[in-house]
Amino acid sequence: MRVTTVASRADCEAAGALFDRVWGMSAMVPIETIIATLHAGGHASLAEVDGAIVGATWGFLARHEGRLGLHSHVTGVLATHASAGVGLALKHHQWQWASKQGLDFVTWTFDPLVRRNAYFNLVKLGAVVTEYHEDFYGVINDGLNRGERTDRVFVMWPVVDRQVPPNGTVVPTAEWTVATPPDIETLRRTDPQAAQVWRDRQRADFRKVFDGSWRIAGLTSDGSYAVEGV
Numbered sequence: 001m002r003v004t005t006v007a008s009r010a011d012c013e014a015a016g017a018l019f020d021r022v023w024g025m026s027a028m029v030p031i032e033t034i035i036a037t038l039h040a041g042g043h044a045s046l047a048e049v050d051g052a053i054v055g056a057t058w059g060f061l062a063r064h065e066g067r068l069g070l071h072s073h074v075t076g077v078l079a080t081h082a083s084a085g086v087g088l089a090l091k092h093h094q095w096q097w098a099s100k101q102g103l104d105f106v107t108w109t110f111d112p113l114v115r116r117n118a119y120f121n122l123v124k125l126g127a128v129v130t131e132y133h134e135d136f137y138g139v140i141n142d143g144l145n146r147g148e149r150t151d152r153v154f155v156m157w158p159v160v161d162r163q164v165p166p167n168g169t170v171v172p173t174a175e176w177t178v179a180t181p182p183d184i185e186t187l188r189r190t191d192p193q194a195a196q197v198w199r200d201r202q203r204a205d206f207r208k209v210f211d212g213s214w215r216i217a218g219l220t221s222d223g224s225y226a227v228e229g230v
Contacts, residue, residue, distance in 0.1 A: 001086065003093040006044035006058075009035065015044050015056040022076035029074055034058055043070055045093050047077070047086045054078045055086040057094055062107060069105035069159070070098045091125055095157065095165040104160040109136060109152035112206070113184040113198055115223040122219045126168035127155035129216035129225070132206040148188065149199055153206075153216075171218035174226035178205040178216075182223070 006015055012034040019028040034044055037060040047055035055077040062071035072094060077086045091106075098106050110117045112132070121127045131154035138150065158166060181187055181198050188195040209216060209227055217226040 001054075001084070001089055002048045003089050004046055004048070005093075005097060006034070006038060006046060006056075011046060012038070012044070014046055014053050015058060018046075018053050018056040018078070019058075019074055019076050021078065029058060043094065043097050045090060045097070047090050049081065049084070049086075054081040054084075055090050057090045059094070059106070059108075061103075064105065064107065064156070067104040067160075069103045069107060069156075070094070070101075072106055072108040075108070087120065088124060091157075092165050095159060098159045099162070104158075106157040106159060107154060108157075109133075109154050111184075112151065112153045112178075112225070113180060113195075113202060115180040115182060115184070118180060118219055118225070119223065121155055123168045123170055125157060126166035127157040129153045130156050132210050134203060148195075151199065151203055151206075168218060170221050171226035172220075174217065174220060174224075174228060175214075176227050177220060177224035178202060178209065178227060179224045 006012055009031075012031050015034060016027070016029055016031045020026055037058075038044060040061070042058070042060035044058040045056065046053050055075075057072060057075040059070045059072035062069050075087060075090055077090070095106060110121055112118060122129070132151070133154065134151050135149050136152040179202070184195060184198060187198070208214070213229060214227050215230050217228045220226050
């Protein structure tokens, strides 16, 4: 596998085409948007296996509490390579780029109901949940989010004062937990009503977490979010 920084219009088109395939829509990220944000200091990269593009990521400069970082808006991997380490390679490449630019952090959002993404982000990468937003993006009519409320957690991945990307571990104990379903993606196809119940339940729990008294400490071995007092 080879991961490279996007450096041409052809690269931008390849990234855009990859995003369209993963999300099942046309112009998921318009090519001109990728070009403009890269010109303004953003970052995008491509993952290639045997001459074929199998993953891509794209982000733009962000400011948080007076510090400058990279907000990674999209990272996509073809289903055929979902367990081949492509996502990890893309994120590490992104982290190294941010480090070379002197940035303090990388941030992104993800759906907290998707357990496999929670494990990847919190355990494999060591990102930290700092915010929760209900219906963050509003309606998204792509192949992954159509008909779903777009609740998201916002995570921060530290870069400054580190030589290598951080990683996390499973949290052994917690004061209480926010549960996740084993496979929300399948549940949404087979029992949409049950999937919505999960969204309601998790939304209520995250409201409690972010009332100012608690924080997400990581992920437990059963895929629940570990909660501890602040």
